[in-house]
Amino acid sequence: MSFLNTIRGFGRSSKKNREKETPNLEYQNPYASESATSVRGGASPTRRSPRRAAQALQVQFQAPAFQPPPRLKSTGDKKPLFLCEPFVKTALVKGSFRTIVQLPKYVDYGEWLALNVFETYTHLNQFYGIVAEYVTPAAYPTMSAGPGCDYYWQDGSGQAVMLPAGQYIELVLLWVSNKLNDQTLFPTKNGGAFPPYFGKDVKNMCRQMFRVFAHMYHNHFEKFVHLLLEAHWNSFFAHFISFVREFGLMDKREMEPLLPLIESLEQQGKVAV
Structure with a gap:
């Protein structure tokens, strides 16, 4: 199956839903899809069953703990693509x-x-599906996001462990999927209320999804270029950064692996300062 078929549908918007939710906007979200309308219905948008993937990892599952990314070290190398x-x-x-x-x-x-959050997860899952077969333990033994930046996973005993990037990402996708399907956190029934800790969990979910963005930018961007998808990927990321900034969902230090890109997006006027 062609990788291009994986993301067929990007760019199509659910016009009816968007006009209802954002009637005064001049620009329609290029990533809105029919699946996005099911968020309040509790549908799971997973590309494949991450539960089976997590079981195959034989890692005791636990929600990832917050760890500030290490400060990037200057290597003197050329700029990333x-x-x-x-x-x-x-x-x-x-x-x-x-x-x-x-x-x-x-x-x-x-x-x-x-x-x-639902839409971000859905499309991030689809983009990862394009490169997933290349994210092998041999090729990417750590969850890296540029020189000197590796993310660790907290196992069931509370210990920070270094996992191959593919395992880390699969666990993140499973964790976010479980959150989205948790009726106590994302209620879908009439009269359901969001819990007091909803904002905190949303911040944690955005933090983990940013790490997937960072890994894919630093390690797989050339694959998107090869498939002529860099415009979709860049716009998707600019949309995500605009969202987390608008609602204060991430600190600047958490964005450090991609700060040069974010600053460029600011200069271009795509992301508000």
Whole structure:
């Protein structure tokens, strides 16, 4: 099966739903899909069964603990491909993504966060599916995000362990999927209320998804270029960063592995300062 078939549907928007939720926006979200309308219905958007993948890892599952990424070390090497011209400026649209992440009038705050987290997870899962077969333990023995930056997973005993990137990402996808399907956290029934700790869990989910972005930018961007998907990927990331900034879901130090790219997006006007 062609990898291009994996992401067929990117760019199609659910116009009916978008006009209902964001009637005054000039730009329609290029990543909204019909699956996004099912977030309040509790549907799981997984590319494949991450539960089986996690079982195969034989790692006792536990929610990942927060660990600030280590400060990147200067290596004197050339800039990574995603920071080079013309790729750093390649995008689907012009203008700031802040317009489409702002809370629409009459939309519940918790529902808006839930929808955006669901959509981010759905499309990140699809993008990972494009490169998943290349993320082998031999090729990527650590969850790296550039020179001097490796992420650790907290196992069931509370110990920080270094996992191959593929295992780490599969566990992240499983963890986020379980959160999305947790009725106590993401209620879908009429009258259900978001719990007091909802905001904290959303921050943790965004933090982990950012780590997947960081790994894929530093290690797999050339594959997106080869498939002519860099505009979709860059726009998706700019949308995500605009979302987490708009609602204060991540600290600047947590974004350090991709700060040069984020600063470039700011200069281009795609991400608000």
